[in-house]
Amino acid sequence: MEINRHLQNVKPSYIREILSAAKSPDVISLAGGLPATDLMPVELFMQAMATLDRTPEVFQYGETQGYAPLLEFVEKNYHLSNEMASIVCNGSQQGLDLIARAFINPGDIVVMEAPSYLGALQVFGLAQANIESVQQYENGPDLEELESIFASKSVKLFYAVPDFHNPTGVCWPLEVRQKVASLCLQYDVTFVEDAPYRDMRFNGEALPLVSSWCVDRAIILRSFSKLAAPGVRLGIVSSRHALIVPMIKVKQAADLHTNLPMQAALLNVFQNSEFQMHKERIRTRYQERYQSLCEALNDLSEQGCSFDTVEGGMFVWLKLPDINAMSLASRLIENGVAVVPSDVFYPSEEMNRPALRLNFSHCSPEKLKKAVSVIKQALLEMI
Amino acid sequence: MEINRHLQNVKPSYIREILSAAKSPDVISLAGGLPATDLMPVELFMQAMATLDRTPEVFQYGETQGYAPLLEFVEKNYHLSNEMASIVCNGSQQGLDLIARAFINPGDIVVMEAPSYLGALQVFGLAQANIESVQQYENGPDLEELESIFASKSVKLFYAVPDFHNPTGVCWPLEVRQKVASLCLQYDVTFVEDAPYRDMRFNGEALPLVSSWCVDRAIILRSFSKLAAPGVRLGIVSSRHALIVPMIKVKQAADLHTNLPMQAALLNVFQNSEFQMHKERIRTRYQERYQSLCEALNDLSEQGCSFDTVEGGMFVWLKLPDINAMSLASRLIENGVAVVPSDVFYPSEEMNRPALRLNFSHCSPEKLKKAVSVIKQALLEMI
Secondary structure (H helix, E strand, O other), rough: OOHHHHOOOOOOOOHHOOOHHHHOOOOOOOOOOOOOOHHHHHHHHHHOOHHHHHHHHOOOOOOOOHHHHHHHHHHHHHHOOOOOEEEEEEEEHHHHHHHHHOOOOOOOOOOOOOOOOOOHHHHHHOOOOEEEEEEEOOOOOOOOHHHHHHHOEEEEEEEEOOOOOOOOOOOOOHHHHHHHHHHHHHOOOOEEEOOOOOOOEEEOOOOOOHHOOOOOHHHEEEEEOOOOHHHHOOOEEEHHHHHHHHHHHHHHHHHHOOOOHHHHHHHOOOOOOOOHHHHHHHHHHHHHHHHHHHHHHHOHHHHEEEEOOOOOOEEEEEOEEEEEEEEHHHHHHHHOEEOHHHHHOOOOOHHHHOOEEEEEEOHHHHHHHHHHHHHHHHHHHHH | OOOOOOOOOOOOHHHHHHHOOOOOOOEEEOOOOOOOHOOOOHHHHHHHHHHHHHOOOHHHOOOOOOOHHHHHHHHHHHHOOOOEEEEOOOHHHHHHHHHHHHHHOOOOOEEEEOOOOOOHHHHHHHHHEEEEEEEEEOOOOOOHHHHHHHHOEEEEEEEEEEOOOOOOOOOOOOHHHHHHHHHHHHOOOEEEEOOOOOOOOOOOOOOOOOOHHHHHOOOOOEOOOOOEEEEEEEEEEEHHHHHHHHHHHHHHHHHOOOHHHHHHHHHHHHHHHHHHHHHHHHHHHHHHHHHHHHHHHHHHOOOOOOOOOOOOEEEEEOOOOOOOOOHHHHHHHHOOOEEEHHHHHHHOHHHHEEEEEEOOOOOOOOOOOHHHHHHHHHHHHHH
């Protein structure tokens, strides 16, 4: 049986495949966007799940939009206005998929920064969007290029990760946020703000969501994978009520609703007084790991590598000298270190500037240092 | 922002909306396909979840295909051959969606029985399939009509629910199963066997899957919602390896993977020796409820109603005299009884033969009898 035509054009996720390959205990993996397994709030989830027999209705079919008490908590916690609504998804990845399926007709223009989050490239590719890329610099998107696209074409969505971007770790400064919001308002472009790493700030002051300046034209995606646990696959999308309704309609066909016992358990975890301490612990430990990685990476400057500092998130973007990043990554995996080469984050080869995405949340400081020494050795052999 | 064109053509689920309306404790609902809340194995799930700290890795990101120990269990339990593979989904509803997204190009022909499962109509509609309907009788599809469509058109999939069909409760006899399988082989049509009610047999002998005679051209969907719990949203799709691979690719973009702690908990429930007793208890109680409903329904023959007996599942299909089923359903909801009218299960009005789908698994025998007396009163007023 022939598979769907559009699916034939969707690249398999190199990251998911390397994650599979990197499962061997001998491999040091800086490849995934994985939280530290040893820091996950398993005990809080155990306590939460032990309360579920008090709400046996969560084992029954539920509402497509989500578990009402969790939705209420989210509305309060994120100070959502009455005009806003939310939908619970199987991770914010499903949120992206619902957005694409609810709003994108084949050929519709979606603007993204390059490099881009691979999961978003896959989703919008599957929806047959026409993806336009804007070069990303250390302060976010090239604003002139962005305005020129907005002005010359009928753009439906601008998808971005303004806080600790995946893969680069870039965090947009205040003035960029305001400018992007005003451009979206001016040119009637819906801004899709993907904020999975927003709460993972370990340094500096949190900046307002870009959406706070264009709330009527914004869709916000929040992930509970990073601070809680990715295995539970829970995220939430918030927007004006009118934009959530078609997403509910798609989700109804897609899977009826998201796992209810786990929604109830997550709410219990959020309400546990120890969760605040857990979040602080994670941020502190990730900062330590980040600093260990940076110290080690400074040692690669002789090989022509450089990187910009980050104030949160999970990734450092190591810019390489003029070598093939994919070949370097292949060599590294042979030597027991998994990383993701820049190639997979660009929609086209021409835009690619060789770099490696290095995750610092998953490995111990010792392993991070060991990994960098392997990278150094490989660079010495390749240059 | 304009919504996706195809979504504009997808009917919202009347059932999901009536489920919402029927939530009031004053309403007796025979509308949903809901298992009995009081019979759900909550205690087995509680025991299962209490073991999850032994496998903390289930809180981390996992494989898109599913939790390996659950996949192994399923392979053994269903005696799947080495050529077969499976993928864990958010309920078998997501399985259907993955099939549609992996294989259907706009305009591809999908054959279904009429009346049809609404969730399948939605999914194939969203994928812009060209849906061809075959009239269903008490022994399954009209075989002549089916062969005539297979012979005259290039059919991609034949979707069916051969065991205790939703909405009619029809169960295909052996010779129909063999004939359909041979037609699928002869005309190179992939058979999508949706089997959510297969294990809900309370009378008679189980018949082989239709797919057992056309395994190379079959995709089998199994739900864990009916015997375990629907709130956990877990189901499984099995087929030849080559057909599962593109579904994994779609699921990777759609939501990365299904909730892992709940996959591990479900496996533990399956392995609990009390689960067998739970299944027998459910079947016995559903049979009691079914019999109570039938006794009450016999009282409607004077009003020109009739129904065929069923040997399992969750539904009785009450054929009505020549009145408007939708109007009857509206009147019933005003009088505190929720049912689903036949209209919503037909792709076109012309095929509709007035009937009501009555669920017998969710309500007590007393409530079922009360509901039928309300139906009788409404019929007396309308005829």
